Amino acid sequence: MTTEPLPPWGPWRTGLAILRRDLFVTGREFPIFLAQVILQPLFLLFVFGKVLTELGYAQADYKQVLFPGLVALAAVLTGVQSAALPLVIEFSYSNEIEDRLLAPLPVGAVAVEKVIFAAMRGLVAGLVMFPIGVWILGAIPWQASTGVAVIVMMILGSLLGAAMGLILGTYVPPNRINVTFALVLTPLIFTGSSQYPWPSLSHIRWFQVVSACNPMTYVSEGLRGLMAPSVPHIDTWVCFVVAIVFLVVLVVVGMFGFNRRALS
Amino acid sequence: MTGVTNQSPADGAHRTPAVEVAELAKRYPKAPVDSLAGVSFQVEEGEVFGFLGPNGAGKSTTIGILTTRIRPTRGRALVAGVDVVADPVSARRVLGVVPQQNNLDRSLSVRQNLLFHASYHGVPAGERKRRADALLEQFGLADRPDGRPDDFSGGQIQRMMIARTLMHAPSVLFLDEPSTGLDPAARLFLWEKVAELKAAGTTVVITTHDMDEAATLSDRVAIIDHGTLLALDTPARLVQGMSRERTLDCTVEPGPTGDAVTVGLALGSLAGVRSADQLDDPAGGWRFRVAVDGDAAGYVAPVAQLVHEAGGRLTDVRLGEPNLEDVFIHLTGRALR
Numbered sequence: 001m002t003t004e005p006l007p008p009w010g011p012w013r014t015g016l017a018i019l020r021r022d023l024f025v026t027g028r029e030f031p032i033f034l035a036q037v038i039l040q041p042l043f044l045l046f047v048f049g050k051v052l053t054e055l056g057y058a059q060a061d062y063k064q065v066l067f068p069g070l071v072a073l074a075a076v077l078t079g080v081q082s083a084a085l086p087l088v089i090e091f092s093y094s095n096e097i098e099d100r101l102l103a104p105l106p107v108g109a110v111a112v113e114k115v116i117f118a119a120m121r122g123l124v125a126g127l128v129m130f131p132i133g134v135w136i137l138g139a140i141p142w143q144a145s146t147g148v149a150v151i152v153m154m155i156l157g158s159l160l161g162a163a164m165g166l167i168l169g170t171y172v173p174p175n176r177i178n179v180t181f182a183l184v185l186t187p188l189i190f191t192g193s194s195q196y197p198w199p200s201l202s203h204i205r206w207f208q209v210v211s212a213c214n215p216m217t218y219v220s221e222g223l224r225g226l227m228a229p230s231v232p233h234i235d236t237w238v239c240f241v242v243a244i245v246f247l248v249v250l251v252v253v254g255m256f257g258f259n260r261r262a263l264s
Numbered sequence: 265m266t267g268v269t270n271q272s273p274a275d276g277a278h279r280t281p282a283v284e285v286a287e288l289a290k291r292y293p294k295a296p297v298d299s300l301a302g303v304s305f306q307v308e309e310g311e312v313f314g315f316l317g318p319n320g321a322g323k324s325t326t327i328g329i330l331t332t333r334i335r336p337t338r339g340r341a342l343v344a345g346v347d348v349v350a351d352p353v354s355a356r357r358v359l360g361v362v363p364q365q366n367n368l369d370r371s372l373s374v375r376q377n378l379l380f381h382a383s384y385h386g387v388p389a390g391e392r393k394r395r396a397d398a399l400l401e402q403f404g405l406a407d408r409p410d411g412r413p414d415d416f417s418g419g420q421i422q423r424m425m426i427a428r429t430l431m432h433a434p435s436v437l438f439l440d441e442p443s444t445g446l447d448p449a450a451r452l453f454l455w456e457k458v459a460e461l462k463a464a465g466t467t468v469v470i471t472t473h474d475m476d477e478a479a480t481l482s483d484r485v486a487i488i489d490h491g492t493l494l495a496l497d498t499p500a501r502l503v504q505g506m507s508r509e510r511t512l513d514c515t516v517e518p519g520p521t522g523d524a525v526t527v528g529l530a531l532g533s534l535a536g537v538r539s540a541d542q543l544d545d546p547a548g549g550w551r552f553r554v555a556v557d558g559d560a561a562g563y564v565a566p567v568a569q570l571v572h573e574a575g576g577r578l579t580d581v582r583l584g585e586p587n588l589e590d591v592f593i594h595l596t597g598r599a600l601r
Contacts, residue, residue, distance in 0.1 A: 011353055021369075094367070094370055095367035099428070100384065102331065102332070102333070103385060104386070105353060107352075262333075263334070264292065264333070264334050
């Protein structure tokens with residue numbers, strides 16, 4: 001051939017190059033990204049954690065329940081949105097994903113990159129809840145001894161959200177994405193045990209069952225167990241196991257959908 | 265492919281073909297027939313290879329398979345010696361694609377589009393910058409390297425997409441319907457660039473439904489319809505095969521009576537006329553291509569008379585040597601557009 005050969009190259013380096021592109025674009029608009037992910041949990045935290053308790057409508061220790069749940073909510077929800085929205089746009093309107101599908105790496109690796117990148121955004125969204133929590137609530141439930149486990153659970157939650165986003169982004173037709181977001185995100189937000197401890201639902205049995213089907217519940221409950229163990233919670237090891245099982249299933253389903261969209 | 269001579273350029277016999285396709289077929293799920301029905305051909309290194317056919321003929325499916333985006337139902341496809349089905353990852357390093365639709369990265373500037381593309385393909389950082397500067401210059405984009413793709417015209421978008429794919433110096437470049445939607449100046453610029461690429465040794469596979477484009481750019485043209493390869497040769501040889509035939513392109517102003525079909529049939533029945541096909545006329549009038557034996561000029565008077573008798577008025581006649589369009593009509597029995 002007439003062109004000089006390129007140096008040896010592994011597909012994983014292409015994957016890293018694509019990840020670098022996503023980080024570059026997010027980094028450039030980081031303040032916008034932060035505003036996007038912080039606003040909703042910030043208001044939830046302020047109204048439920050601060051206003052309602054100060055007015056006496058909620059008990060002072062409600063923030064023990066609420067704060068870990070909102071960290072989970074921020075991580076999962078940001079993961080979902082960071083994966084689903086770009087996928088929908090790049091597969092339909094902009095076709096941008098083509099340049100990455102034509103890069104020298106397996107098609108599935110492009111999906112993996114999307115999930116990892118979305119999870120990174122989810123993790124950042126979860127982490128920024130801590131300074132915000134300190135600022136609004138004055139003190140947040142936190143135990144140094146479980147710090148590492150908290151981070152691991154947050155990573156798991158972000159990945160779970162990103163995997164759900166992969167499914168939404170590849171299975172939902174672009175003209176349905178608005179209605180799907182409304183129909184999926186609202187139940188996801190309010191059945192994920194982020195505003196209530198799951199074990200206390202025993203007298204609203206049906207809602208307890210519904211909540212148990214939401215992967216976010218295990219992230220909320222897991223973080224609650226690690227950060228505020230005095231609040232009733234699902235056993236932490238159960239949370240980890242169920243979250244990992246959910247993650248595997250969601251990724252497998254999402255990868256199948258992605259391959260279907262990427263190759264014909 | 266059966267019954268079609270696959271003639272290669274004289275010096276290409278002993279080299280690895282740039283593209284090698286054997287009995288390639290594709291049936292999409294739930295489709296009643298094959299979109300591609302066992303096509304075989306070779307593209308030699310350094311050749312400009314034109315794929316000519318109407319929409320839905322199988323051009324895009326073939327290009328889709330060769331560029332690893334569509335999985336064939338059966339058959340074999342190699343690009344620069346790499347099997348695109350067995351090893352798509354390696355194949356993507358040696359091929360370049362310029363799609364029909366804008367798929368540039370809207371979040372990145374023109375220059376960043378080029379640089380990031382090269383990074384996906386493993387071009388070292390210093391080399392990336394050098395190539396990007398050279399290509400921006402070559403494609404007339406050097407004055408606005410920091411602009412966003414959305415702020416450019418269709419012709420410029422296409423230049424960016426070509427420049428982008430050249431960043432990883434592909435051995436084989438696939439251009440899918442490159443001149444669709446381009447103004448004449450942009451089209452001419454594109455043609456110049458394709459000629460330059462060929463001169464630099466890059467193999468170019470181009471799909472088009474534009475006869476002029478196929479004839480002007482291509483060393484060889486494959487005519488494809490209904491998923492089957494109908495002919496494959498140099499434009500000159502394809503036309504030579506019809507050399508006894510001359511054509512009259514007639515524009516007819518419809519009269520108050522009579523219809524196009526009757527006029528077409530009447531034209532076809534004139535003595536010495538081989539065929540009369542109605543062509544699409546964007547202006548809404550009637551256009552016929554009348555193929556005759558021998559001297560075309562002698563047929564003008566009888567044709568005018570006949571049109572007049574059918575209630576129409578002959579407003580324009582163009583006498584033509586046969587071209588690729590005639591070859592296409594001859595092979596498929598219909599006009600391309």
